[in-house]
Amino acid sequence: MKRREFLKKAAVTTAAAGAALSFGAPAVHAKKRYLWKMVTTWPPHFPVMGEAADMLAKWVETMSDGRLKIQVYGGGELVPPLQTFDAVSGGMVEMGHGAAYYWAGKSPATQFFAAVPFGMNAQQMNAWIYAGDGQKLWEEVYAPFNLKPMPAGNTGVQMGGWFNKEINSISDFKGLKMRIPGLGGKVLAKAGGTAVLSAGGEIYTNLERGVIDATEWVGPYHDYLMGFYKVAKYYYYPGWHEPGTVLEMFVNKKAFESLPKDLQEIIITAAYRSNLWMLSTFEAKNNFYLNKLINEHGVKLKQFPQPVLKQLKKYSEEVLAEIVEKDPLSKKVYENFLAFKKNVVAWANISEIAYAKTLNL
Amino acid sequence: MKRREFLKKAAVTTAAAGAALSFGAPAVHAKKRYLWKMVTTWPPHFPVMGEAADMLAKWVETMSDGRLKIQVYGGGELVPPLQTFDAVSGGMVEMGHGAAYYWAGKSPATQFFAAVPFGMNAQQMNAWIYAGDGQKLWEEVYAPFNLKPMPAGNTGVQMGGWFNKEINSISDFKGLKMRIPGLGGKVLAKAGGTAVLSAGGEIYTNLERGVIDATEWVGPYHDYLMGFYKVAKYYYYPGWHEPGTVLEMFVNKKAFESLPKDLQEIIITAAYRSNLWMLSTFEAKNNFYLNKLINEHGVKLKQFPQPVLKQLKKYSEEVLAEIVEKDPLSKKVYENFLAFKKNVVAWANISEIAYAKTLNL
Structure with missing residues (x-):
């Protein structure tokens, strides 16, 4: 039998066998299967963030009909949370899930892809x-680390x-010990406060014992779960330091490129869905738990006064200028970010912001 | 050879054949292939909306490795735009792409899934x-029509x-002939204006000739493409009648249920991405074209005065009350919508809205 005829015949046989097997027996896949690992910066199955990582893996598995199975590991289960980046970069595992500002030590420019104060x-x-x-x-910032x-x-x-x-005024930050990481912490320092490092599990006790005077966390849902309302007097808004924090998924570039096109597209699309x-989910949960905090636990909401926010904004610009001055890649990213922001805020002023005013008419 | 042994052997043979075939020869698919049609309410490849339908089809095809190929038809190519719903409902085609308020004649409750004034x-x-x-x-509203x-x-x-x-005041709407469809048109009528029906292609000429005094369309990008700046004096904001219009994709329920789980999940996930x-894309395009309209074409932006918006909001509530009174399903949907809105606005007031104020500090 000639090679071409053999291949043709094999194809027919395979298809027929597949069809027969599809009743009762497991389906036959001619295609390669992948068993991947995803490490995350979150505690296992952490509300919303960790759940999203779990679901992302499930969607990918379902969409690929089991051809790409991703085992998700909470922080510390396989590697410590803050080694997520290195583990994927070095190819120990294929995927990671976190927030780009955790990797400021690798490259300061990463921070612009998570949260920028104001x-x-x-x-x-x-x-x-x-x-x-x-x-x-x-992608340019993550490329040297072999990450997509x-x-x-x-x-x-x-x-x-x-x-x-x-x-009540910017001087109230003087001497304030607050748990606030990243760029927000640098801004606090400019205002005369002290950014204190506290692991998630220690914040409550530190706040209770006066080791810190204040802490930021996430929003009403997570803050409720942490029980901060029991040990703090005031709940301030808005979160000027994290106005829309992007959570990220990254893939070892070589691993990604080794996948067939369909699985690549499945990963990309699952990330959009996530x-x-x-x-x-945050929007839906936060308003529910905000209600609970106010009505069941008597939490006192307070807005930062506008002059305080204005001064914090000025300090933020100083902090960002210092980063950009030292790192050309940060400069390139931030300039692009700022130009886009300028236009999009002009548009927001006559769309989202103008419309929002009517909500309370 | 016993049946079980045969199946086992067949599986091995199949896998081996598949592996061999994966080099050079086309991949072997034991699975069924689907060729579907999607009809849309948009002109073929219409900017953003039509492009999204095209891309959605492409993503599904890529993710399914060609097992689910969707042929997209612009409005009028296979059925007229406003027969999209019926064509999918009746099973003539498998998928449709549009906006739920187009189907108010089928069920008034559909409108709540597209845009509600205020x-x-x-x-x-x-x-x-x-x-x-x-x-x-x-899903409850679309179920009687066999649509997901x-x-x-x-x-x-x-x-x-x-x-x-x-x-300048609500009385300026008296006698105003405006192209504004759906619920917005009913609100205009309460204010003493006349909602005029104009097909997309006729609006420009009608505005130029004074057949209408005003028209709404979409936002800066689409409005620029339509050239309205050449024939209208003022460009008003905000779009109180459509504050976040949802575009939809729907699938014939039987067709959807006939798909294997992986293809179902692929469709759902592609819709999220879309x-x-x-x-x-709208956010990015609108600020670019808003700039163009103002700086290159001297467009005069005007904000509706707050008292006018307040009165329009009152009329909107009346219009909605009338719909809900006549249709129990609309009542059920709107009550749920309103309860969610109340909470989410309370949350927006201390998150998005409070933060937005800092953007212009």
């Missing part, structure tokens, strides 16, 4: 990443945090 | 549909429209 909100970040230059720039990043969630506007003293699912 | 914005609509009761209710609906896009906040007279892609 930066863009969720809708604007998505527009920049998906329909502006954001995705291209993000993509958005996989968003918290929406976060809360300003829990405080045991009132903030992004929208997460923001929608 | 209703929720894109982010809030997504939260209601994906993480509230929205999806479940939408899902969000597949969003325009964001639209513009208020192009006017040839200034709107939703996020569309809103992001």
Whole structure:
């Protein structure tokens, strides 16, 4: 039998066998199966963020009919949370799930793809990443680490945090010990406060014992779960330091490129779904738990005074200028970010912002 | 050879043949292939909306490795735009793409899944549909028509429209002939205006010749393409009548249920991606074209005065009350919509809305 005829015949046999097997017996796949690992920066099955990682894996498995199975590991289950980046970069595992500002030590430019104080909100970040230059720039920042990043969630506007003293003027930040990581912490320092590092599990006790005077966390849902309302007097808004934090999924580039086109597209599309699912879930949960905090636990909501926010914004610009000055890649990213923001805010002023005013008419 | 042994052997043979074939020869698929049709309410390849339908089909085809190929038809190519619903409902084609308010004649409750005057914005609509009761209710409304609906896009906040007279008080709507369909048109009528029906292709000429005094369309990008700036004096905001219009994709229920699980999940996930892609694209395009309209074409932006918006909001509530009074399903949907809106606006007031104020500090 000639090779070509053999192949033809084999194809027919295979198809027939597949058809026969589809009743009762497991389906036959001529295609390669993949068993991947995803490490995350979240505790296992952490509400919303961790759940999103779990669901993303499930969607990929279902869409690929089991050809790409992703085992999700919570932070510390396989590697410590903050080694997620290195584990995927080095090829120990194929995928990671976290937030880009955790990797500021690798490259300061990563921070622009998570949250920028007084930066863009969720809708604007998505527009920049998906329909502006954001995705291209993000890939450029992660390329030296052999990673392909993509958005996989968003918290929406976060809360300003829990405080045991009132903030009436910018001078009230002087000497304030607050748990606030990243860029927000640098801004606090400019205002004379001290950014204190506290692991998630220690914040409550630190706040209770006065080791810290204030802490930020996420929003009403997560903050409720942490029980901060029991040990803090005031719940401040808005979360100027994280106005629409992007959560990310990244894939080892070589692993990604080794996949067939259909599985690549499945991963990309699942990440979009995860992004929208997460923001929608946050929106739905946060208003429910905000109600609970106010009505069942008597939480006192307070808005940062506008002059305080104005001053914090000025400090934020200083912090960002210092980063950009030292790192050309940060400069390139931030300039693009700022140009997009300027236009999108002009548009928001006559769309979202103008419309929002009618909601309370 | 016993049956069980045969099946086992066949499986091995098949797998081996598949492996051999994966080099050079076309891959072998034991699985069924589907060739589907999607009809849409848009002109072929219409910017953003039509492009999203095209892309959705492409993503599904790529993710399914060609097992589900969807041929997209612009409005009029296979059936007239407004027969999209019937064509999918009756099983003539498998999928449709449009906006739920086009089907108010089938069931008034459909309108709540597209745009409600003074209703929720894109982010809030997504939260209601994906993480509230929205999806479940939408499926209930479409079930009698044998359709499974899902969000597949969003325009964001639209513009208020192009006017040839200034709107300084609510009485300026008296006698105003405006092209504004759906619920917005009913609100206009309450204000003493006349909602005029104009097909897309006739609006420009009608505005130029004074057949109409005003028209709404979409937002800066689409409005620029239509050239309205050449024949109208004022460009009003915000689009109180369409604050976050959901575009939809629906599938004939029987056709959907006949698909294997992987292809079902692929369709659902592609629709999420399409939703996020569309809103992001609108955000990015609108600010670019808003700039163009203002700086290159001298367009005069005008904001509806707050007292006018307040009165329009009152009329909107009347229009909605009348719909709900006559139709129990509309009542059920609207009550759920309103309860969700109340909470989500309380949350928006201390998150998105409070944060937005800092953008212009």
